[in-house]
Amino acid sequence: MATQRLSIRRVISAGAIAGSAAASVAIVAVLAGVLWYILWRGVGAISWEFFTTDPTGDPTGDPAAPGGMRHAVLGTLALLLMASAVGVPMGILTGVYLSEYAGERWLAGPTRFVCDVLAGVPSIVVGILGYELLVVPVGGFNAYAGAAALAFIMAPIIARTTEEMLRLVPDSYRAGSLALGASKSQTIVRVVLPAAAGPTLTGVMLALARVAGETAPLLFTAGGARLISADLGQPFPSLTQQVFDYATSPFPSQREVAWAGVLVLIALLLTINLAVRLLLWRTRARAKPR
Amino acid sequence: MSTPGHTQGPASGDAAAAAPRAGYAIIEAIRRGEPVTGQTHEQVRDQPAVIRAADFSLWYGKSRALHAVSMPVPRHRVTALIGPSGCGKSTLIRCVNRMNDLVEGVRVSGRMELEGSDVYAPGTDVIGLRRRVGMVFQKPNPFPMSIFDNVVYPLRIHGQRSRSELAERAERALRGAALWDEVKDRLRQSALGLSGGQQQRLCIARAIAADPEVLLMDEPCSALDPVSTLRVEELIQRVSERYTVLIVTHNMQQASRVSHFTAFMYLGRLVEYGPTAEIFQNPRLPETEQYVSGRFG
Numbered sequence: 155m156a157t158q159r160l161s162i163r164r165v166i167s168a169g170a171i172a173g174s175a176a177a178s179v180a181i182v183a184v185l186a187g188v189l190w191y192i193l194w195r196g197v198g199a200i201s202w203e204f205f206t207t208d209p210t211g212d213p214t215g216d217p218a219a220p221g222g223m224r225h226a227v228l229g230t231l232a233l234l235l236m237a238s239a240v241g242v243p244m245g246i247l248t249g250v251y252l253s254e255y256a257g258e259r260w261l262a263g264p265t266r267f268v269c270d271v272l273a274g275v276p277s278i279v280v281g282i283l284g285y286e287l288l289v290v291p292v293g294g295f296n297a298y299a300g301a302a303a304l305a306f307i308m309a310p311i312i313a314r315t316t317e318e319m320l321r322l323v324p325d326s327y328r329a330g331s332l333a334l335g336a337s338k339s340q341t342i343v344r345v346v347l348p349a350a351a352g353p354t355l356t357g358v359m360l361a362l363a364r365v366a367g368e369t370a371p372l373l374f375t376a377g378g379a380r381l382i383s384a385d386l387g388q389p390f391p392s393l394t395q396q397v398f399d400y401a402t403s404p405f406p407s408q409r410e411v412a413w414a415g416v417l418v419l420i421a422l423l424l425t426i427n428l429a430v431r432l433l434l435w436r437t438r439a440r441a442k443p444r
Numbered sequence: 445m446s447t448p449g450h451t452q453g454p455a456s457g458d459a460a461a462a463a464p465r466a467g468y469a470i471i472e473a474i475r476r477g478e479p480v481t482g483q484t485h486e487q488v489r490d491q492p493a494v495i496r497a498a499d500f501s502l503w504y505g506k507s508r509a510l511h512a513v514s515m516p517v518p519r520h521r522v523t524a525l526i527g528p529s530g531c532g533k534s535t536l537i538r539c540v541n542r543m544n545d546l547v548e549g550v551r552v553s554g555r556m557e558l559e560g561s562d563v564y565a566p567g568t569d570v571i572g573l574r575r576r577v578g579m580v581f582q583k584p585n586p587f588p589m590s591i592f593d594n595v596v597y598p599l600r601i602h603g604q605r606s607r608s609e610l611a612e613r614a615e616r617a618l619r620g621a622a623l624w625d626e627v628k629d630r631l632r633q634s635a636l637g638l639s640g641g642q643q644q645r646l647c648i649a650r651a652i653a654a655d656p657e658v659l660l661m662d663e664p665c666s667a668l669d670p671v672s673t674l675r676v677e678e679l680i681q682r683v684s685e686r687y688t689v690l691i692v693t694h695n696m697q698q699a700s701r702v703s704h705f706t707a708f709m710y711l712g713r714l715v716e717y718g719p720t721a722e723i724f725q726n727p728r729l730p731e732t733e734q735y736v737s738g739r740f741g
């Protein structure tokens with residue numbers, strides 16, 4: 155009797171293990187398949203010219219005719235840089251405020267709530283908003299609007315992760331610094347922020363990875379362009395927008411280049427994620443007290 | 445002491461189990477809620493004082509943690525605060541450098557003087573005060589930066605930039621904290637790699653780097669092993685040649701080893717305060733006798 159129940163339990167448990175193993179294998183397999191497919195399609199399309207030439211505007215000729223995506227690669231990097239220039243300081247300052255100054259002040263609760271809501275807003279909403287506020291008034295797509303839309307997505311994510319990371323900094327550091335005659339701002343700048351630098355940077359990178367793959371907010375703000383121009387008031391290219399454009403193109407040569415764009419995008423995200431892991435691993439190793 | 449035959453006079457029924465029972469005038473008075481004046485020996489009053497608490501009280505919100513404490517702290521001497529846990533020792537020393545300002549809802553009355561001026565007077569420069577009054581905490585709290593950066597931290601925040609000056613003062617502070625020989629070859633390494641005892645001595649070095657007048661220590665050895673404790677105790681005696689030291693300790697042997705004067709606190713009151721030898725060998729009050737002989741608290 156007892157042994158029978160035991161064996162039933164064993165069967166159930168073995169089944170559960172097998173089931174979850176199968177599910178994991180399935181997920182990994184699908185993922186590997188997708189990656190492999192992207193790699194297969196992308197590698198075939200990628201070439202030196204992909205990085206060095208802009209679209210020719212003539213998709214009908216031989217396979218080389220559509221040109222590369224130099225403009226889009228540079229455009230994405232430029233947009234990320236501009237968005238970071240605004241979104242990172244804003245996010246970090248808000249996180250510092252929430253963790254170090256707000257306390258139980260009335261502004262703290264609403265700020266936290268707004269950040270959480272914003273971090274979850276569908277990006278198409280950000281796109282439409284950017285279109286209404288930053289495109290329509292100036293009469294056209296422009297790089298500023300694109301960067302602003304991305305910054306708007308980044309800031310709340312960075313604010314909340316920064317806050318969480320600063321909260322993990324032991325109060326004994328703050329007390330030690332204040333007791334030595336440091337002001338509150340000196341304490342934050344010289345002790346608290348450096349102590350949380352690794353994990354805070356991780357939050358920044360994750361926010362970057364998130365917006366690097368965004369398409370919807372850019373479609374309505376930066377628009378797209380076949381050239382990258384130093385005039386940021388003009389429509390501005392980006393990888394995601396260009397891929398979107400080409401992927402639905404009737405011309406096979408353009409669809410081919412889209413695959414290369416996807417591959418570059420995946421490589422960018424993978425690089426950011428790997429950098430995050432490396433960073434986390436290093437800060438963990440460093441923080442380990444003896 | 446739990447046998448009723450040993451008590452004199454009527455036993456107070458609600459006496460806290462750990463405390464002595466009837467016959468102890470001060471404790472009886474505290475129980476009845478009457479104000480008590482601690483016994484401060486003449487030898488303490490004769491000393492020149494650097495810090496002087498006068499009728500000093502403190503409330504955490506509605507609960508009162510210090511009751512009209514009056515206590516001078518002699519210059520260039522080590523003064524120990526002893527008393528059962530929760531009697532207000534930490535609260536009292538955290539008032540000298542106003543670290544209690546960080547706690548929400550703290551209110552004080554009376555005076556807490558440093559060199560004659562009230563540190564709680566309106567308009568007091570709290571940052572300037574904390575430069576004059578160093579503090580060492582219960583748990584070593586070196587910052588997660590290099591040993592060198594830790595020691596020169598107070599100098600840097602006060603605007604000292606000169607590399608040679610910083611290096612010189614770092615060496616002096618580390619020598620002063622008896623740590624130089626152990627760390628001189630690894631000043632650029634993380635302070636978190638030091639042992640607990642070394643970390644605490646580093647914190648002492650950091651506290652004396654900016655040349656304060658007073659050093660407050662809140663149970664600085666409670667997180668250390670016996671050998672490190674001994675080294676820190678030697679250090680405390682050494683620094684008292686230059687600084688006035690006010691140290692909280694839970695350990696009575698430690699108080700008798702390191703301090704010149706000892707103050708016994710109980711339930712937020714100063715009960716007896718005198719030369720350490722007197723307090724431990726010849727206390728005037730039975731309450732003190734009870735406590736130092738380890739019978740309660």
Ligand SMILES: Nc1ncnc2c1ncn2[C@@H]1O[C@H](COP(=O)(O)OP(=O)(O)O)[C@@H](O)[C@H]1O
Nearest residue numbers: 504509527528529530531532533534535536547
């Ligand atoms: N931050 C605080 N908020 C409220 N009450 C406190 C706080 N810190 C200490 N207390 C109370 O004040 C009293 C004295 O505490 P403390 O000074 O830490 O005692 P000691 O250092 O002698 O053990 C205790 O009753 C304690 O509960």
Ligand SMILES: [Mg+2]
Nearest residue numbers: 533534535692
């Ligand atoms: Mg204490």
